[in-house]
Amino acid sequence: MELSNFDFLNHHDELLVRLAKAFRGELVPQAPNDEPAAELLKRIQAERTTLTPPRRQRNQSA
Template structure:
C-alpha cells in the first residue's frame, strides 16, 4: 500500500490506485440496520432535547412560584401567635431610627497628621 504513494515532499495518492483499494462494505441488510439504528438514536436525541427545554422552562416558573409562596408565608404552616412581618419590619425601622437619632454626627472629618522624624522619636 505504501508503495502506491508518489512524490518526495508531498505524497500523492492517485485515483487509479484508489480505485484498486479494497474497502470493506457491510452487506445491504446490515447497512439498512445501521441506518435504522442511527435514525432511532437521532429521534431519541431530539426527544431528550425537547424534554430538556420544557423542563428548563418549567424550572424557571417553579422557582418564581416558590419565591412567591415564601414571601406570602405559604411554604410552611404559620404559627398564629407570630406577629405579622409588617409589624416586625416597622419595629426594626423604629429601632434603626432611634439608633440613628441617638448618634451625634461629626461635622469634622479627622485627618491623619504625619509625624516628623523628631516627633517619632527616631534619633
C-alpha cells in the same frame, strides 16, 4: 442526564412558582406566636430612631 426543552422550561416554571410563593410568605405556615410583619416593622423603626442620632442638615450655599 440531559433535559429536553420541555423539561427545562417546566423545571424553571416550577422554580418561579416557588419563588413567588416565597415572596408572599406561603412556603411555611405562619407560627401562631409570630407578630405580624407590620408590627415588626413599627418596632424596628422605633428602635432605629432611638439608636440613630439625627442627621445634621447640610449648609445650602448659593
